[in-house]
Amino acid sequence: MGSSAAYFLKKKAGKSLDVVVIEKDCTYRKASTALSSGCIRQQFTIPQNIMMSRFTVEFLRLFKKDIDPDIDPNLTCNGVLTLTNEEGAENMKKCAGLQKELGVNVELLTADALKSKFPWIRTDAVALAAFGCVNEGWFDPWALMMGLRRKAQSLGARYVEGEVTDFIFKSTGGEYDAIDEVVFRTADSKQHGIKFNQCILAAGAYSGDIARKAAIGTKSGLLSAPLSIEPRKRYVYVIKSQGDNIPPLTAPLVIDTSKAYFRRDGTAGNFICGRSPPKDNEPSTDNLDVDMDFFETNIWPQLAYRIPAFESLKVVGSWAGFYEFNKFDCNGVLGKHPAYDNFYIMAGYSGHGIQKIPAVGRGIAELIVDGGFKTIDLSLLGFDRVVENKPLVELALV
Template sequence: MFKFVTFVRSVPRSQFELLKTTTSTNATQKYSFSKTANCLSVNTAIKSSSELPKKCDVLIIGGGGFGSSSAYWLKKKAGNDLNVVVIEKDCTYTKASTPLSVGGLRQQFSFPENIQMSLYGAEFFEIVKDHLGDCELNFKPNGYLILASDSGATNLLSNAKTQKELGAQNVVLTPEKLKEIFPWINTEGVALGCYGLEKEGWFDPWALLMGFKNTAREHGANYVDGEVVEFGFEAKPEGQQMKKAVVKLTNGEKQSIDFEKCVIAAGACSGDVGKLAGLGNGEGLLSFALPVEPRKRFVYVFDCQGENAPGLKTPLTIDPNGTYFRRDGEGGNYLCGRSPECTCEPSVDDLEVDFSFFEEEIWPTLAHRVKAFESIKIRSSWAGFYEYNTFDENGIIGRHPYYQNLYIATGFSGHGIQQTPAVGRAISELILDGRFTTIDLTRLGFDRIVNNKPMPEVHIF
């Protein structure tokens, strides 16, 4: 008989709920709360400006992972020769996808470009202090373990082969080998498992975001608190181009800024920004919308003190049905989650957590796969938004085919945090060099949407 006890803290785990209650008593200070370190500290470095310059060379809409990485790479390469302004409407990152993610790093994809970007992410993390200074990611190199049923075994083998060919290190395990290495696992319904041996695990996404943002600002990037509410255009010989953005500042005032180039890196709100630019509202190339919208995902943290519970070196384990879990800290805590069926997507009007989804959909899988998980306690939880690409659930990166001065970096649908170093670098290459010079990400461009050629991942959660 399963024993399910719900214990929910009165204060949500999200650092941003704490932020809101703290800043309500002292609005003159900004605070960041690291959910990994579980400590509150004054961080004046995250303060942004409320003054909007009249013009800039590159305007980046969105100061999350992709936006801040793009700002970092642009300023690192071009220095004072390039004026970069970043607009972020959620200056405390209360609803931003980056810091509310689980912070996974893996190369277990089917799409070569995603494997390459994640390999570079691992390389970047190894020398992160050379790039971002005093940035501690608290990386846990425990790997990923992706399980496949009979129906998914062929795809898993094919994916593992592609990953190895590109330089990833993994091993495919039979049920017998899985049981030998991971004594806690019930292999019923499992045909094969792929275990990442190197450069996989998880890290603190808040630390990475602040590292990119603070270093970009040290290099001269200007962050402004506000929301882009309108664009202005001008006719040029090569066609209509974007010229300026109207920004609503935190005091309610609207001001405009002229720019030479613009980057949409607004996470889950990118589709709305695209609409402001006329994407999906016009004819020809402008008839195609930027297919990115928010999708709410829940993360639950539970305690298990049962016998034969997964140990400290346990990899992030993904069941054939998409349910995942991993250790959370060095106590008896674990975190877990799963994407719902597409017909059961939760409302995105808020970030409230649905505990019935855990009890009815996630916990039965956990208890089946790990006997020790038959008796657990929910300790905390949070919700965050995927920047979900409704076209093929893969990233969109590159220059827009109509607006030659518009660049896009969004829609990675839950696996983008590990690829922020590569994506920001790629955007800087397109803007400064006119082409990709490291990883060729051409196939992830907007053209595939125009040509109706989706490129979804295969057997990837």
């Protein structure tokens, strides 16, 4: 998100704007982006969520031309297929109706239609399926991030490796002090400060912590509402199967009735898969260790039931990453904080953020350089909804 903002700001404002990205780990080893599954879909119900994903597809198609000829984001539009049982069927129909009105190419399939289109799926207990077959699938998140970073740098954005630890305020004489300077620590334990004209908070899963340093959620009035973004650990397993009737190279990303998902990963027969843990049993976020028992008990049985070829799978790799989970409403926050003239937030997409990165980068650049949204009106993502306690409900979250 930070590199997307840096790129679009430099693209828009050129040399007239000095852009500095402060990044605590330039290897991005633990960044959500580097650890993402890279799924992109249009099957949302908030028009802005659809428009943002749509822009990302356009952006990725032009990536080699506009961003970096040496980096291929590997956009694979095999579609996204979501299965539901009786309980979820009404909601699926409602979402598909809304999506069609918004121009999304989504097809509803009965169990029989599903079986004839995708014969490798066992359709037991599937009441309905939604197949998004245009501009849906997955891409390589690492390529997106590296391309944006390199392009931003080539346009003059500077990257500093350091951990943001604090902000320095100055009195305005009004109700709220202004934020004047960001404080960060480099690897040699030295403290540094940068005074800024505008600051964007885009620290992924740690954005809630950093917002508190900016007094957000710690005072009264407009500063009383917290930015409730926190890390939530999610596992990704790489699997391979020797079974018969394996989902082919053209198979879509599948989200099972159990919410376990899988998709092809490259052409060597690997798949990646995962599933969110139960709400009351979130794993510890002290580390990025992978729980293999979670796969054995919560994913494999579901996948093997749904895809008979996965009964004989083996796990060939795994990793864990942190969702930047917005406890308030699972949607992103984008825009200026209402208590400040110079402090913007760009975080909290809670597991559907990778597909928003180009659009939110462009949006924040429009806010800062043009003074308002010019392409997609993203005002409804502003922090005002948090202050007013009006959650933004996206019906089509996985």
